Amino acid sequence: MKFSEKQKAVILLDDGTHFFGKAAGKIGTTAGEIAFNTGMTGYQEIFTDPSYFGQILLMTPSHIGNYGTHDEEVESDSLKISGLVCKKFSEVFSRASGSASVQEYFENQGLVGISDVDTRALVRHIRDKGAMNAIISSEILDIDALKAKLKDVPSMAGLELSSKVCTGEEYEVTSEISERKVALIDFGVKKNIIRCLVERGCNVRVFSMHTTAKDIMNWYPDGIMLSNGPGDPAAMGQSVDLIKELLEFNIPTFGICLGHQLLSLANDLTTHKMHNGHRGVNHPVKNLITGKGEITSQNHGFVVEMESAKSNDNIQITHIHLNDNTLAGIKLKNKPAFSVQFHPESSAGPNDSRYLFDEFVALIDEHVIQTA
Numbered sequence: 001m002k003f004s005e006k007q008k009a010v011i012l013l014d015d016g017t018h019f020f021g022k023a024a025g026k027i028g029t030t031a032g033e034i035a036f037n038t039g040m041t042g043y044q045e046i047f048t049d050p051s052y053f054g055q056i057l058l059m060t061p062s063h064i065g066n067y068g069t070h071d072e073e074v075e076s077d078s079l080k081i082s083g084l085v086c087k088k089f090s091e092v093f094s095r096a097s098g099s100a101s102v103q104e105y106f107e108n109q110g111l112v113g114i115s116d117v118d119t120r121a122l123v124r125h126i127r128d129k130g131a132m133n134a135i136i137s138s139e140i141l142d143i144d145a146l147k148a149k150l151k152d153v154p155s156m157a158g159l160e161l162s163s164k165v166c167t168g169e170e171y172e173v174t175s176e177i178s179e180r181k182v183a184l185i186d187f188g189v190k191k192n193i194i195r196c197l198v199e200r201g202c203n204v205r206v207f208s209m210h211t212t213a214k215d216i217m218n219w220y221p222d223g224i225m226l227s228n229g230p231g232d233p234a235a236m237g238q239s240v241d242l243i244k245e246l247l248e249f250n251i252p253t254f255g256i257c258l259g260h261q262l263l264s265l266a267n268d269l270t271t272h273k274m275h276n277g278h279r280g281v282n283h284p285v286k287n288l289i290t291g292k293g294e295i296t297s298q299n300h301g302f303v304v305e306m307e308s309a310k311s312n313d314n315i316q317i318t319h320i321h322l323n324d325n326t327l328a329g330i331k332l333k334n335k336p337a338f339s340v341q342f343h344p345e346s347s348a349g350p351n352d353s354r355y356l357f358d359e360f361v362a363l364i365d366e367h368v369i370q371t372a
Contacts, residue, residue, distance in 0.1 A: 009114040009138035011056075011085055012146045017125060023138035024089040024113035025106030029146075031153045032056045032082035034134040035301065036123050038280035042348020043102075047081050048074040050165040050188030051257060051299045053230040054156065056083040056134050060123055064115075065102035068093025075190040075347060079106070080165065080230075083136045084113035085122065112136055130275045131156070131301060156301060157273050161231030162187040162239070162258070166209045177201035180364050183221035185209060187239065187258050188229030192347035196357045197225065202364075210238075213245040223252045223364040226259025228343065233261035233271050233302055240265045247335050252363040254356070255339030257300055263339045264330060267315065269308040274326075277301035278342075281349035284322040285329075285342055293322065296342035297349025303327060303341065336363055 006022035013034065036058040037046055043064055046052070064086040084106070091103040106113060114136050126132070135150045165188040173194050179201040184194065186206050197204050202223070207216055209229075216224070224246055233240075243266040247253065255263040261271050278298040285294045304327045309315045319329030319340055329340040338360075344353035 006115075007138050008141060009136065010141050010143070010146070011114050011117065011134055011136045012143060012150060013125070013134045014132040014150060015129060016147070018143055019117045019122060021114045021117040022089075024084060024086070024115040025103065025111045027138045028110075028112045029135065029137040029140055029149070030056070030083040030112040031133065031135040031150060033131055033156045033301070034058055034085070034126060035131060035277060035279055036060055036126060037299075038282065039348055040281075042281065044069050044073045045075050045348045047079050047084070048076045049190055049299060050076050050080050051190075051228050051230050052081045053161050053165050053188065054082055054159065055230075056085060056136060057081045058085040058119060058122060058126070060119060061087075063088045063090060065090035066093060067095040068098030069100050069102060069105045070095075070097060071099045075192060076165070079109045079111050081111070083111065085117055085119065085136070086113070086115050087117065087119045089113065089115035112138065114138070127276060131273075131277060157232055158235050159231045160235040162209050162229040162236065165230060167206055168208060170208065170211075171206050173198055173204045173206070175199075175201050175203055178203050180222045180361065181205070181220065182223045182225055182364075183207055183216045183219060184225040184227060185211070185216075185242070185259075187227050187262070189227035190343070190345060190347065192345040193225065193227060193256060196345045196354065200357055200361045202361065211242075213242060216246065217249060221251060222368055223254070223360065226253065226255035226263055226339070228257035228259060228299075230258070232273070233258055233265055236262060247337060250335060252360065252367050253335070253337035254360040255337075256345070257341060257343060260330070260339035260341050261302060261304055263337060264304040264309070267312065267332060269312060269315065270305045271302050272305060274301055274303050278321065278323075281346070283342065285319050285353075286322055287319055289318055294352040295350045296344075296353055297346045298342045300341060304330070336367055
């Protein structure tokens with residue numbers, strides 16, 4: 001097979017640091033907040049995770065693209081990252097069941113990337129300096145021109161992005177068992193959250209984040225799921241008010257990632273932007289109720305303030321992140337509601353925390369019996 005010479009490309013960070021490399025995907029220019037993910041596999045699930053909307057993703061594994069792409073290995077209907085940075089980018093793949101190469105996948109969806117970058121040096125720089133905006137270009141190599149463009153890219157702090165990726169219309173995914181009705185509020189939901197609910201006998205109706213409590217309650221749900229999503233939770237006052245209103249109905253509620261942060265804000269906790277965030281498939285968490293450790297999939301740049309949870313009499317802290325002791329899960333003492341900062345549905349990642357979906361279903365069943 002004959003390979004064409006790759007076009008030159010450059011990535012420029014907000015602090016002026018830049019790296020030259022080779023073009024990957026579409027020829028063009030893209031910008032966003034740069035974040036790194038340490039996952040060795042599952043890159044397609046990661047690329048299509050709506051929580052990454054607005055971010056340039058730096059992958060730490062040495063190779064991306066070896067096993068191509070597959071139509072079934074997606075967490076949404078399209079690529080959600082703003083751009084890709086990697087060490088080696090494979091234009092060919094070796095999996096017989098693969099649908100296309102990552103190069104073809106990116107070209108078809110218009111994603112700009114850069115490869116042949118010293119990703120170790122770049123990760124260390126971001127780790128030390130913190131999250132910042134960046135711009136990738138394979139059509140403009142002039143650093144001063146890119147600096148001018150980068151000035152127009154907004155900071156992730158204060159950005160509401162869920163409305164860019166949530167559903168515009170309600171839809172249902174039904175279970176063959178059909179024992180329970182779960183209303184899922186879509187802030188940028190991953191498909192595997194819905195799958196995990198359906199596998200446990202839940203009919204799931206997905207509601208837009210712009211819906212009203214009245215519309216949701218008119219469906220008479222047995223449980224409410226608050227999904228993951230992108231952006232700053234502190235910029236989502238309307239969603240916080242919606243959750244406050246729904247909590248008054250005392251229906252079992254489960255929040256994941258952004259859903260966890262919004263549930264926390266609805267209970268007078270506070271959030272802040274992290275220095276770097278947690279992104280990968282091997283993050284250790286401790287369940288404070290069982291005392292057991294769990295390896296989890298994580299993707300977040302904001303976190304709930306630990307002290308705000310400790311000082312709130314209605315909050316039980318259920319999980320902590322073992323790398324930095326940040327808050328990773330809560331349970332409300334006065335309502336049938338709980339949430340976690342990590343992704344129990346994984347995809348990509350381990351299944352250690354799938355039991356949380358079982359606990360949610362058990363909470364629904366208990367509530368149904370009590371209110372019958």
